Amino acid sequence: MSRFLATLILLTFYGIGNAQEFEPLELVQKVFKDKKFARKTNRYSTREYKGHPNANDLPTNTKLKFQLLDKSENTAVINITILDTLGKGIDTYAHLEKGKKWKINALRALAMTGFMEQAMLEMEKMTEEQIDTLIQKDDGTFKSKEDFYRKLENIKLTLALDHTIIEHFEKRREKFEELRNELQNTEFNKEEQSYRKINLGDQIKTDYKRLLINSISTSISCENCFEFIIGGMIDNTVGFFYIPNKQDVPKMNPSRIIMIKEIGNGWYLFKTT
The missing domain is CATH 3.10.450 (Nuclear Transport Factor 2; Chain: A,)
Structure with missing residues (x-):
C-alpha cells in the first residue's frame, strides 16, 4: 500500500471519528x-x-x-x-x-410531588364513614363528598403523565373554550400595574373546578392570555396556557417554565419549577 493511500485512509477515519455530532x-x-x-x-x-x-x-x-x-x-x-x-x-x-x-x-420534572402522592394514597384508603367525619370538621377543607372526590381527582391529574392531562383537556375542550370566552368577556382593571396576574376566579360564573382547575389568572405573557392552574406545590405547578398568538408563548428554561406542549387553537400544557 502506498504511503499516500495509507495517509488518505487514516485521514478518512479520523474525519469520521471527529465528525460524529x-x-x-x-x-x-x-x-x-x-x-x-x-x-x-x-x-x-x-x-x-x-x-x-x-x-x-x-x-x-x-x-x-x-x-x-x-x-x-x-x-x-x-x-x-x-x-x-x-x-x-x-x-x-x-x-x-x-x-x-x-x-x-x-x-x-415536576418537583415536590411527595406530599401530593401521600395525600392521594391516604384519601384513596378512606372509607365513606371517614370521609363523612372529615367533612364534618370545622376547618372547612372539604364541604361535601363531591368536594372531597373532586380534590382527589385534581391531585391525580396533577401527578398524571402529560398525555393523560392532554386527554383530560381534549375530552372537555368545548367546556374549556366556553370558559375562555367568558374570561375574554370579563371586565377587569387593565392598568399596566394591575393587569398582569389578576386572579379571575371570583369574577366568572362558570364552575371551573368541575374541570379540575384550581385557579385562573391573567398571564404575564400577553394581553388576552390566561393561565389555568391544575395544581402543584408552591412554584412547582401544572396547568394550561391560553395564548392566541404563538409568538407570545414564553420560552422554556430549566429555572422556571420547564415544559410547554402545544395542544392546539391557542392552548398549551405547561409545567413550572
Missing part, C-alpha cells in the same frame, strides 16, 4: 438507551447535569419514549417519558445547549 433528540436517546454510550456522557454534559441519571441508572425493562418539544439555534428541550412494566411512570425534560456541540445541561 448528535442532534438533541438523538443525543438524549443515546444517553438514556445506549448503556455503552452512557459511560461517556461526561462528553455530552455541562452545567448541573453531571452525566447521571443515564441508561445505566434505569431499572431493567424500563420503557422510554422521547419527544422533541423545542429546538432553536442554541437550545433544545426533549421530553423523556419513563415507564415501568405496568405502564406507570413520570415525564422528565432534558434541557440542552449548544456550544461546539449539543450537551445536556439539566434534567427537570
Whole structure:
C-alpha cells in the first residue's frame, strides 16, 4: 500500500471519528438507551447535569419514549417519558445547549410531588364513614363528598403523565373554550400595574373546578392570555396556557417554565419549577 493511500485512509477515519455530532433528540436517546454510550456522557454534559441519571441508572425493562418539544439555534428541550412494566411512570425534560456541540445541561420534572402522592394514597384508603367525619370538621377543607372526590381527582391529574392531562383537556375542550370566552368577556382593571396576574376566579360564573382547575389568572405573557392552574406545590405547578398568538408563548428554561406542549387553537400544557 502506498504511503499516500495509507495517509488518505487514516485521514478518512479520523474525519469520521471527529465528525460524529448528535442532534438533541438523538443525543438524549443515546444517553438514556445506549448503556455503552452512557459511560461517556461526561462528553455530552455541562452545567448541573453531571452525566447521571443515564441508561445505566434505569431499572431493567424500563420503557422510554422521547419527544422533541423545542429546538432553536442554541437550545433544545426533549421530553423523556419513563415507564415501568405496568405502564406507570413520570415525564422528565432534558434541557440542552449548544456550544461546539449539543450537551445536556439539566434534567427537570415536576418537583415536590411527595406530599401530593401521600395525600392521594391516604384519601384513596378512606372509607365513606371517614370521609363523612372529615367533612364534618370545622376547618372547612372539604364541604361535601363531591368536594372531597373532586380534590382527589385534581391531585391525580396533577401527578398524571402529560398525555393523560392532554386527554383530560381534549375530552372537555368545548367546556374549556366556553370558559375562555367568558374570561375574554370579563371586565377587569387593565392598568399596566394591575393587569398582569389578576386572579379571575371570583369574577366568572362558570364552575371551573368541575374541570379540575384550581385557579385562573391573567398571564404575564400577553394581553388576552390566561393561565389555568391544575395544581402543584408552591412554584412547582401544572396547568394550561391560553395564548392566541404563538409568538407570545414564553420560552422554556430549566429555572422556571420547564415544559410547554402545544395542544392546539391557542392552548398549551405547561409545567413550572
